[in-house]
Amino acid sequence: MTQDQEPVRQRLLAEATRLFAERGFESTSVQEIVTAAGVTKGAMYHYFDSKDDLLHEIYGRVLRMQMERLTHFADGPGPLAERLHAAAADVVRTTVENLDDSKIFFRSMHSLAPDTYKSVRAERRRYHECFRDLVTEGQRAGTFRDDTPAEIVVDFFFGSVHHLGTWYSAEGPLSGAEVGEHFADLLLTSLRPDRPALPG
Amino acid sequence: MTQDQEPVRQRLLAEATRLFAERGFESTSVQEIVTAAGVTKGAMYHYFDSKDDLLHEIYGRVLRMQMERLTHFADGPGPLAERLHAAAADVVRTTVENLDDSKIFFRSMHSLAPDTYKSVRAERRRYHECFRDLVTEGQRAGTFRDDTPAEIVVDFFFGSVHHLGTWYSAEGPLSGAEVGEHFADLLLTSLRPDRPALPG
Amino acid sequence: MTQDQEPVRQRLLAEATRLFAERGFESTSVQEIVTAAGVTKGAMYHYFDSKDDLLHEIYGRVLRMQMERLTHFADGPGPLAERLHAAAADVVRTTVENLDDSKIFFRSMHSLAPDTYKSVRAERRRYHECFRDLVTEGQRAGTFRDDTPAEIVVDFFFGSVHHLGTWYSAEGPLSGAEVGEHFADLLLTSLRPDRPALPG
Amino acid sequence: MTQDQEPVRQRLLAEATRLFAERGFESTSVQEIVTAAGVTKGAMYHYFDSKDDLLHEIYGRVLRMQMERLTHFADGPGPLAERLHAAAADVVRTTVENLDDSKIFFRSMHSLAPDTYKSVRAERRRYHECFRDLVTEGQRAGTFRDDTPAEIVVDFFFGSVHHLGTWYSAEGPLSGAEVGEHFADLLLTSLRPDRPALPG
DNA sequence: GATGAATGAGCATTCATTCAT
DNA sequence: TATGAATGAATGCTCATTCAT
Numbered sequence: 001m002t003q004d005q006e007p008v009r010q011r012l013l014a015e016a017t018r019l020f021a022e023r024g025f026e027s028t029s030v031q032e033i034v035t036a037a038g039v040t041k042g043a044m045y046h047y048f049d050s051k052d053d054l055l056h057e058i059y060g061r062v063l064r065m066q067m068e069r070l071t072h073f074a075d076g077p078g079p080l081a082e083r084l085h086a087a088a089a090d091v092v093r094t095t096v097e098n099l100d101d102s103k104i105f106f107r108s109m110h111s112l113a114p115d116t117y118k119s120v121r122a123e124r125r126r127y128h129e130c131f132r133d134l135v136t137e138g139q140r141a142g143t144f145r146d147d148t149p150a151e152i153v154v155d156f157f158f159g160s161v162h163h164l165g166t167w168y169s170a171e172g173p174l175s176g177a178e179v180g181e182h183f184a185d186l187l188l189t190s191l192r193p194d195r196p197a198l199p200g
Numbered sequence: 201m202t203q204d205q206e207p208v209r210q211r212l213l214a215e216a217t218r219l220f221a222e223r224g225f226e227s228t229s230v231q232e233i234v235t236a237a238g239v240t241k242g243a244m245y246h247y248f249d250s251k252d253d254l255l256h257e258i259y260g261r262v263l264r265m266q267m268e269r270l271t272h273f274a275d276g277p278g279p280l281a282e283r284l285h286a287a288a289a290d291v292v293r294t295t296v297e298n299l300d301d302s303k304i305f306f307r308s309m310h311s312l313a314p315d316t317y318k319s320v321r322a323e324r325r326r327y328h329e330c331f332r333d334l335v336t337e338g339q340r341a342g343t344f345r346d347d348t349p350a351e352i353v354v355d356f357f358f359g360s361v362h363h364l365g366t367w368y369s370a371e372g373p374l375s376g377a378e379v380g381e382h383f384a385d386l387l388l389t390s391l392r393p394d395r396p397a398l399p400g
Numbered sequence: 401m402t403q404d405q406e407p408v409r410q411r412l413l414a415e416a417t418r419l420f421a422e423r424g425f426e427s428t429s430v431q432e433i434v435t436a437a438g439v440t441k442g443a444m445y446h447y448f449d450s451k452d453d454l455l456h457e458i459y460g461r462v463l464r465m466q467m468e469r470l471t472h473f474a475d476g477p478g479p480l481a482e483r484l485h486a487a488a489a490d491v492v493r494t495t496v497e498n499l500d501d502s503k504i505f506f507r508s509m510h511s512l513a514p515d516t517y518k519s520v521r522a523e524r525r526r527y528h529e530c531f532r533d534l535v536t537e538g539q540r541a542g543t544f545r546d547d548t549p550a551e552i553v554v555d556f557f558f559g560s561v562h563h564l565g566t567w568y569s570a571e572g573p574l575s576g577a578e579v580g581e582h583f584a585d586l587l588l589t590s591l592r593p594d595r596p597a598l599p600g
Numbered sequence: 601m602t603q604d605q606e607p608v609r610q611r612l613l614a615e616a617t618r619l620f621a622e623r624g625f626e627s628t629s630v631q632e633i634v635t636a637a638g639v640t641k642g643a644m645y646h647y648f649d650s651k652d653d654l655l656h657e658i659y660g661r662v663l664r665m666q667m668e669r670l671t672h673f674a675d676g677p678g679p680l681a682e683r684l685h686a687a688a689a690d691v692v693r694t695t696v697e698n699l700d701d702s703k704i705f706f707r708s709m710h711s712l713a714p715d716t717y718k719s720v721r722a723e724r725r726r727y728h729e730c731f732r733d734l735v736t737e738g739q740r741a742g743t744f745r746d747d748t749p750a751e752i753v754v755d756f757f758f759g760s761v762h763h764l765g766t767w768y769s770a771e772g773p774l775s776g777a778e779v780g781e782h783f784a785d786l787l788l789t790s791l792r793p794d795r796p797a798l799p800g
Numbered sequence: 801g802a803t804g805a806a807t808g809a810g811c812a813t814t815c816a817t818t819c820a821t
Numbered sequence: 822t823a824t825g826a827a828t829g830a831a832t833g834c835t836c837a838t839t840c841a842t
Binding site: 423424426427506507510511545547548549552553555556557558559560561562563564566567574579582583585586587589590591592 | 623624626627706707710711745747748749752753755756757758759760761762763764766767774779782783785786787789790791792
Binding site: 408439440441442443445 | 801802803804
């Protein structure tokens with residue numbers, strides 16, 4: 001009884017997530033969502049204010065989850081480099097595990113109502129800042145190179161993470177955890193304090 | 201005469217690019233495009249088969265340009281690391297210079313007709329393979345670490361490049377060329393053969 | 401106990417009256433009515449058969465009240481002109497006191513079910529006929545001019561009364577009783593047997 | 601060619617007027633209008649911005665016409681009482697001739713967008729003021745009684761006019777011109793300077 | 801008595817596209 | 822070349838009403 005208390009609402013969210021990821025927010029009709037969820041439009045509008053509200057809920061779920069996990073790793077024990085590596089590997093793994101959410105995130109952001117858009121951007125910024133602070137801390141301590149702005153490093157890394165949705169496939173050779181290790185290794189390596197041996 | 205042979209066609213493409221980047225393909229109506237270009241719908245349908253065709257043309261332009269530039273750097277003179285660095289910095293710079301194209305690329309890909317979609321994916325794959333071959337070549341020569349698959353390195357790097365559109369601003373502190381240098385440095389550093397000094 | 405026997409029912413009628421007057425029958429949703437009354441839809445459908453039924457009840461209340469008052473004045477003592485003046489002033493005063501009912505009456509009449517519509521029209525006609533009989537009586541007695549059909553006089557006067565809802569405001573300079581005196585004076589004056597001093 | 605230049609637009613306006621008068625603005629669907637006019641919805645939205653716009657056009661047409669006619673009579677030659685009588689009879693006659701417009705006017709006013717609503721009210725007020733000035737002028741000159749405010753006289757008279765739509769029928773015994781004469785007579789009589797012969 | 805989840809038909813509106821001119 | 826009237830299918834959404842509880 002407890003877990004399927006609102007089966008209709010949950011089913012709607014699940015199908016909406018799947019469809020928005022598959023064909024985009026604008027190209028998914030409310031009719032398709034409710035048909036997939038096996039209910040009528042009226043039921044959807046009983047639980048959600050609008051199609052936008054459905055999208056809004058999806059964003060909220062993603063943002064909450066990611067922030068919680070990052071905080072957990074950032075505030076954890078162990079050396080800084082290890083914590084950053086763990087956080088980086090984790091965000092890749094969880095992104096892969098919720099690839100539909102990730103596909104939706106950037107592709108459909110502009111479909112949010114202006115206010116929701118702003119609040120999502122702000123929440124995202126807080127997330128990035130939290131991650132950036134780890135880099136800055138390492139730069140101050142001399143653990144990481146500081147000739148590349150921490151901001152750029154974060155944008156560099158999260159660009160990679162956010163694009164997982166465009167190429168990662170569960171049928172491919174690597175698991176999410178494996179990609180996470182690789183990405184985290186690349187990040188940490190690129191932060192090593194000595195300059196690359198570039199000619200010139 | 202040669203360059204403004206078809207000013208209407210060019211104006212339509214330019215305004216479509218701007219609008220698709222601003223509000224997305226699905227949320228831009230043909231009416232908005234033709235109004236912005238100062239022509240009528242009939243004119244648009246004279247030069248383009250459909251709204252999809254307009255999008256298709258934009259993709260073609262981007263793909264052609266990027267492939268040309270990559271080939272130029274890949275086939276150029278100098279040591280491999282230098283060529284890869286130059287190509288990496290260049291794709292960032294040109295992406296920033298054509299940020300609208302970049303914003304459209306991934307957000308609107310799913311709006312292409314299935315066949316066009318496939319051909320764009322194929323062309324994109326060729327581009328990535330060309331870039332990847334540079335990495336593989338360096339890994340074989342021992343210039344680059346080989347414990348991370350070249351494929352992953354390329355996906356890692358291009359994720360960063362493709363996400364420039366979500367954060368880069370011409371009003372920000374860094375020029376496209378500067379971001380290009382930073383990104384190329386990060387890429388080359390992450391490819392250095394020795395392992396990162398991770399504890400444990 | 402007697403008067404607040406059905407407080408929910410009364411509250412629903414009161415809020416429905418207010419809302420129908422404010423935005424019209426069609427533009428008021430059942431949800432708005434029940435929210436305003438602080439109950440649920442189920443409660444409304446317990447007391448009323450339908451949204452139409454709610455409207456029907458409002459009409460019934462108005463018609464009953466107005467007919468009662470008119471009968472009282474028509475059958476009262478005193479000279480005819482005096483009784484007509486009193487009845488005319490009274491209908492203005494009570495209309496102003498129940499201005500919401502008046503606003504609803506003509507604006508929403510066409511929303512009644514055909515049978516209800518007919519019965520309301522019939523009741524209204526009886527009311528007009530009762531009023532008209534006073535005029536006819538005065539015309540026969542020579543108290544009132546008879547070159548204007550009594551029917552027209554009644555329509556003339558009640559047009560004015562029914563339109564009070566479009567302009568009368570409690571915040572204005574005149575009370576309902578004052579407007580009633582003026583209207584009754586105008587009516588009685590216009591019925592004076594001698595012709596107006598029109599040129600030609 | 602000249603008179604049926606926009607037959608579709610005119611047909612849409614004509615059918616909309618008829619249907620709005622018959623069942624009210626809210627109860628008339630766009631589909632019913634376009635079906636009646638023999639076109640498709642797309643055609644309607646080519647000529648009008650919205651269903652509201654259709655209503656707006658109807659109001660504009662009525663307001664323009666009535667103001668023109670009133671001005672013509674008010675500024676005409678002849679004694680004041682005669683001009684007022686002519687204007688009063690004319691507004692009744694033209695109201696009867698365009699009874700559908702009249703039915704729509706008050707019943708659907710609240711369906712106009714707030715700004716349109718305000719502008720219609722303002723235009724209506726100007727019309728009433730113009731009429732009222734004629735009454736005031738006569739009161740100053742002693743032609744009309746002045747113990748009833750001119751404002752009240754105008755509201756009294758136009759209430760009657762605006763309610764023609766609820767009872768007048770072309771099949772009835774009186775023509776519009778005849779009703780106009782009666783109404784104008786009643787108005788002028790009620791303005792005669794001597795008090796009605798009321799008992800007491 | 802009363803709830804509120806769910807229905808299903810209907811609504812105004814949008815829009816890519818066509819085609820006679 | 823280019824116009825713009827017209828199409829028709831689809832879209833997001835509303836709402837009076839029902840019914841199991």
